[in-house]
Amino acid sequence: xxxxxxxxxxxxxxxxxxxxxxxxxITWTYTGLVGQSEWSEYFPDCGGTSQSPVDxxxxxxxxxxxxxxxxxxxxxQYGNQPFTMYNNGHTVVIELPEWMGLGGxxxxxxxxxxxxxxxxxxxxxxxxxxxxxxxxxxxxxxVVHYNSELYPNMSAAxxxxxxxxxxxxxxxxxxxxxxxxxxxLNYLSRIRHADQKAFIPAFDVQSLLPEDLGRYYRYxxxxxxxxxxxxxxxxxxxxxxxxxxxxxxxxxKLLYSSKAEEPYRMLLQDNYRATQPLNHRVIFTSFSAxxxxxxxxxxxxxxxxxxxxxxxxxxxxxxxxxxxxxxxxLLQFEAVVVNSSTSSWDVLHNNRPAxxxxxxxxxxxxxxxxxxxxxxxxxxxxxxxxSLSPQSVP
Numbered sequence: 524x525x526x527x528x529x530x531x532x533x534x535x536x537x538x539x540x541x542x543x544x545x546x547x548x549i550t551w552t553y554t555g556l557v558g559q560s561e562w563s564e565y566f567p568d569c570g571g572t573s574q575s576p577v578d579x580x581x582x583x584x585x586x587x588x589x590x591x592x593x594x595x596x597x598x599x600q601y602g603n604q605p606f607t608m609y610n611n612g613h614t615v616v617i618e619l620p621e622w623m624g625l626g627g628x629x630x631x632x633x634x635x636x637x638x639x640x641x642x643x644x645x646x647x648x649x650x651x652x653x654x655x656x657x658x659x660x661x662x663x664x665x666v667v668h669y670n671s672e673l674y675p676n677m678s679a680a681x682x683x684x685x686x687x688x689x690x691x692x693x694x695x696x697x698x699x700x701x702x703x704x705x706x707x708l709n710y711l712s713r714i715r716h717a718d719q720k721a722f723i724p725a726f727d728v729q730s731l732l733p734e735d736l737g738r739y740y741r742y743x744x745x746x747x748x749x750x751x752x753x754x755x756x757x758x759x760x761x762x763x764x765x766x767x768x769x770x771x772x773x774x775x776k777l778l779y780s781s782k783a784e785e786p787y788r789m790l791l792q793d794n795y796r797a798t799q800p801l802n803h804r805v806i807f808t809s810f811s812a813x814x815x816x817x818x819x820x821x822x823x824x825x826x827x828x829x830x831x832x833x834x835x836x837x838x839x840x841x842x843x844x845x846x847x848x849x850x851x852x853l854l855q856f857e858a859v860v861v862n863s864s865t866s867s868w869d870v871l872h873n874n875r876p877a878x879x880x881x882x883x884x885x886x887x888x889x890x891x892x893x894x895x896x897x898x899x900x901x902x903x904x905x906x907x908x909x910s911l912s913p914q915s916v917p
Contacts, residue, residue: 551749559796562749569751574799575744576652579806584740590809592737593758594626598729605722608710612717612780613748614638614794617707625668625688632668632688635677639664641774643792646696652747652795653691653759660693660763661771664731681752691759692732694766701766703730708773716783733762738810747796
């Protein structure tokens with residue numbers, strides 16, 4: 524038998540073997556023969572029409588004002604008993620005490636566990652399961668709850684349409700370390716291989732969540748791993764949580780999907796499912812489109828330039844107004860000075876004594892004075908003429 528024939532025989536035997544196994548006995552993976560593209564062959568619900576995760580197109584999300592903020596119950600009351608953390612070969616799982624729950628939904632939901640999804644090689648495209656407008660985050664945290672009002676346990680609830688509620692927290696990387704996540708990451712070395720378990724100190728689970736629990740996306744979906752039951756009320760928070768690059772690398776480099784006794788070691792990486800079609804489902808949002816609008820770097824730059832231009836324009840307008848006010852004040856002052864000068868002249872002119880009217884008596888007196896002057900002149904002339912004596916006559 525040639526090599527090709529032997530290979531085909533092995534493939535045939537593999538499929539016959541997997542077909543004989545119950546779904547819970549099949550070891551699924553994210554890539555390979557039982558990778559996510561093949562899940563629906565072994566887990567029928569994985570091929571359903573209400574699968575998760577999804578890509579949230581913010582412009583198509585429908586605002587629902589009836590969506591109230593999510594209310595974690597008992598998340599900060601972690602008690603004295605340690606948490607159980609284990610590596611299931613697909614992710615790291617932290618079991619949560621039953622007194623933790625979730626409010627703000629039609630029913631009371633009891634917490635069961637939380638786990639993480641991530642990519643590889645530090646911050647890179649891929650890592651989170653849900654995406655926003657086609658963009659992924661570096662990792663994603665899921666906190667799983669079951670409907671404890673209607674169902675007795677997780678197993679009974681996970682197959683029901685209203686059975687589960689999962690919180691999705693998108694994780695991005697930055698410069699600062701997030702101390703809350705060290706409560707998990709500092710103990711990963713104890714569960715490096717699949718099926719390993721460890722007890723870790725209990726901690727405040729709410730410290731892992733974003734501060735703003737009032738803005739989120741809500742839709743009906745499924746578990747993101749086999750058996751992919753379509754029983755989840757999803758709440759994906761709008762606000763991201765930040766961890767450092769070093770913290771992300773611990774997730775990507777410390778854990779193995781293989782067991783300790785296996786001869787080969789496979790790093791546990793890229794444990795996220797591709798986004799699934801919405802199939803006419805509606806994604807609701809608890810906040811209006813304007814308040815939660817995602818801005819690109821170009822839009823931010825345009826806003827900054829617009830604000831600067833607006834400030835310059837406002838300064839020019841204010842300067843123009845001030846100069847106009849000064850101009851009119853100056854005109855008013857000059858008008859007051861001119862009016863004051865004119866009024867003073869009028870007062871002086873009006874205070875001058877009026878000329879006395881001429882009368883007939885004054886005319887007569889004038890004529891009398893003229894006559895007296897003429898008489899005086901005649902008498903003077905007479906005195907100047909020499910007197911002639913009789914002897915002087917020849």
